[in-house]
Amino acid sequence: AQTVTQSQPEMSVQEAETVTLSCTYDTSENNYYLFWYKQPPSRQMILVIRQEAYKQQNATENRFSVNFQKAAKSFSLKISDSQLGDTAMYFCAFMSPTGTASKLTFGTGTRLQVTL
């Protein structure tokens, strides 16, 4: 079974600064998908960014980018020019393409606070 580990329960960053959230995972599969989801205080989970393991190029979405290190099984999220609206819980998640359903395995989350 796959496991996802987020070792930073809480982080804080000042507005306009850059912050990196860490995620490691364990799998024996070669092809898989990784995601970062954001959960603001409203509770609804929103996809931030997605990475396919067979792609070497790191995914980027505006101010959000990842550092995907397949050999190290590491998938960190970098948020540039942090904004107050980035305050949320961030979950790293793993998806295997095998099996009959695209199920996500989540980490325990990192609570990010953006301050003035």
Place this chain on the structure above:
Amino acid sequence: NAGVTQTPKFRILKIGQSMTLQCTQDMNHNYMYWYRQDPGMGLKLIYYSVGAGITDKGEVPNGYNVSRSTTEDFPLRLELAAPSQTSVYFCASSFGLSNTGELFFGEGSRLTVL
């Protein structure tokens, strides 16, 4: 564009009571999921469905039941509620990896069992 709709948003149950959490999606997704979120524990998969009439257990299915009679609806039934079922429940849906694999979530249902 409603997306994934869950009801109720909040509910308090007494030990031993039963209830159903409703979930409906209007995106014609084949895959639907129920997760529970406990403090500091991330999300755990309870049940999932790959299409109408097909359901399967996830990581933590005990104490729950589901049905999927239509593509749109995926209700979660709690029988004989216990304090250990106090949690926030999320329904989600997806096209699966035939598309981007992205899961679309509802706003969650906070359940307290006293």
